[in-house]
Every structure is written in C-alpha cells, then in structure tokens.
Amino acid sequence: MPSAPLNVPVEGTVAHRPEGPLLRLSRRLDGHDTFLTGSLDIADQSVPVRILTLDDVTVLRPTSGFRTPADGEHWHGRLHLPHGLRPRSVPPDLNSVADQEGRSLDALDGAELRYVLTFLSEATTPDIRRVRIEAVVSALPAAAGRNQ
Structure with missing residues (x-):
C-alpha cells in the first residue's frame, strides 16, 4: 500500500440514527481501505470519521461531535485517507x-x-x-x- 495519504472529494446525504449521524456517500468509495478511520473536511470543520464500505455503499460515521446537517440534506467535503489503496490484483x-x-x-x-x-x-x-x-x-x- 502506498504510504502517502490520499485526499478524495466526496459528497452525499445525511441520515440521522439513534447512535448518531451517518454521512452516506453518493458514490461508493472504491479501492480504498475500509473499516478504518480518516478525517473529513466538511463545512469548515475537520471531523474524524470511521469509513464503512459495503457492497453497494460507503458510509462515514463521525467519531466525535460536529455541526451535523439536517436529515436528508446534501453535503460535500474532502475525505483524507492516511492508509492508501487496497490491493486489487489477484494474488x-x-x-x-x-x-x-x-x-x-x-x-x-x-x-x-x-x-x-x-x-x-x-x-x-x-x-x-x-x-x-x-x-x-x-x-x-x-x-x-x-x-x-
């Protein structure tokens, strides 16, 4: 994996859940390490997030409080990934x-x-x-x- 951090422009919608807000990306984050952490620059804030990429969707779960947009509201920001790309080649x-x-x-x-x-x-x-x-x-x- 490359050691250089990656910075990816992202956008999506907000879904509020009892356990906290989820930031659902409009496009699945493909080729990046998942179930790890990164930071999201959103609305003049830098928010630590956990990255959850499943088969069809990527969700960012903030790990600390921040000014969350309203439920269903569209947002955009820049996701900083310190852990690089996942290998995609067949071993x-x-x-x-x-x-x-x-x-x-x-x-x-x-x-x-x-x-x-x-x-x-x-x-x-x-x-x-x-x-x-x-x-x-x-x-x-x-x-x-x-x-x-």
Missing part, C-alpha cells in the same frame, strides 16, 4: 491454482473480487488460505476453451 497463489484447474477468474465481478480478496486476506494460517483458495477456484467456471 499469485490464487491465479496459479485457477490456471492449474482451468478456471476463469475473469468471471468475478468487482464486488465478488473484493469479497474473495478479503476472504483470502483473513486466512490465519497457510493451510486455511490453501483451503480457501481451493473453495474459490472450485466455484469458478471453466476458462474459455477448456471443458471441465
């Missing part, structure tokens, strides 16, 4: 097993690839990673020109 071990088995990783869409990369990165031992790779590869379709 060599997964690619190798898929090639050996004649399976196509191209069948994975963006959300599925994110899920697979997270699933593999959370393996706590080499044996667990190997089994997870086998599970992923077994679910892939045959590569073009290969009958399985």
